[in-house]
Amino acid sequence: MSRGRLQDRVAIITGGARGIGRAIAFKMVKEGASVMLLDLLADELAQVVYELKALGGNAYSITSDVSDRSAVDDVVSLTLKKLGTVDILVNNAGISLADSLEEIKEEDWDTLVKINLKGSFFCVQSVIPIMKDNGYGKIINISSRASLGKLSRTVYSATKAGLIGMTRSMALELARYGVNVNCVAPGPIATELFNSVNPEGSEKTKAIIDAIPLKRIGRPEDVANLVAFLASDEASFITGQTIFICGGLTVGMAH
Numbered sequence: 001m002s003r004g005r006l007q008d009r010v011a012i013i014t015g016g017a018r019g020i021g022r023a024i025a026f027k028m029v030k031e032g033a034s035v036m037l038l039d040l041l042a043d044e045l046a047q048v049v050y051e052l053k054a055l056g057g058n059a060y061s062i063t064s065d066v067s068d069r070s071a072v073d074d075v076v077s078l079t080l081k082k083l084g085t086v087d088i089l090v091n092n093a094g095i096s097l098a099d100s101l102e103e104i105k106e107e108d109w110d111t112l113v114k115i116n117l118k119g120s121f122f123c124v125q126s127v128i129p130i131m132k133d134n135g136y137g138k139i140i141n142i143s144s145r146a147s148l149g150k151l152s153r154t155v156y157s158a159t160k161a162g163l164i165g166m167t168r169s170m171a172l173e174l175a176r177y178g179v180n181v182n183c184v185a186p187g188p189i190a191t192e193l194f195n196s197v198n199p200e201g202s203e204k205t206k207a208i209i210d211a212i213p214l215k216r217i218g219r220p221e222d223v224a225n226l227v228a229f230l231a232s233d234e235a236s237f238i239t240g241q242t243i244f245i246c247g248g249l250t251v252g253m254a255h
């Protein structure tokens with residue numbers, strides 16, 4: 001494998017079994033990083049690791065839940081044991097829920113906050129001692145364009161907007177230790193999840209594409225390219241920022 005921008009770096013990627021997380025894992029391995037993937041989906045994780053190894057990559061996985069603090073600590077310990085350190089953390093694991101404001105249940109609120117916000121927070125808390133010791137770290141949180149508001153996504157958008165605030169505060173606190181913290185907020189990205197509710201060629205999907213100035217749905221690889229850049233030393237003067245990757249959807253009306 002040729003030397004890449006992330007040569008010899010070690011990355012933990014949450015939600016790496018499919019969709020955007022899977023694409024980030026492939027991109028980072030192609031750029032030379034070793035990766036530890038964590039996800040709830042054991043079979044899919046094993047398949048991704050198998051494919052990464054077939055490319056010559058150094059990849060491990062652990063079936064784990066980001067919202068379980070002690071499980072997250074175990075993932076970090078295993079990463080130290082297998083890969084020696086942690087240079088990069090990508091908080092990608094997340095769930096969405098379509099909700100009507102009046103029908104949303106308290107337990108749905110708690111679940112989304114627990115996974116999307118607290119889970120990301122636990123992962124950061126767990127890697128911080130290592131990054132401080134190294135005087136080096138890159139943390140990338142995956143928010144959403146829904147953080148700006150999206151119909152029937154009150155709780156989801158609250159958690160994703162929360163990640164943006166968390167990113168800014170963490171960036172300030174960790175800058176003195178050489179740790180960059182940034183946020184990526186994707187627009188519609190054609191993952192399995194997106195395709196299952198927006199079939200290719202359907203009227204609904206055509207309407208979404210029509211509203212996007214660049215006239216296409218994003219690909220997981222689009223997000224992976226941005227995340228890999230933010231994880232690299234080419235982005236060393238960027239911290240506390242949120243970059244929307246949405247084909248221009250969040251900028252305004254194209255006509």
Ligand SMILES: NC(=O)c1ccc[n+]([C@@H]2O[C@H](COP(=O)([O-])OP(=O)(O)OC[C@H]3O[C@@H](n4cnc5c(N)ncnc54)[C@H](O)[C@@H]3O)[C@@H](O)[C@H]2O)c1
Nearest residue numbers: 015018019020039040065066092093094144186188189191
């Ligand atoms: N696809 C989009 O259009 C889109 C848009 C904006 C933001 N996002 C965000 O990007 C991220 C990835 O989304 P995706 O579309 O690839 O979704 P996805 O459902 O395909 O992938 C998410 C992964 O996270 C895992 N996961 C969920 N809860 C977990 C937990 N508690 N612990 C560990 N792993 C867990 C899932 O098993 C899954 O493999 C999410 O945070 C999502 O909110 C996606």
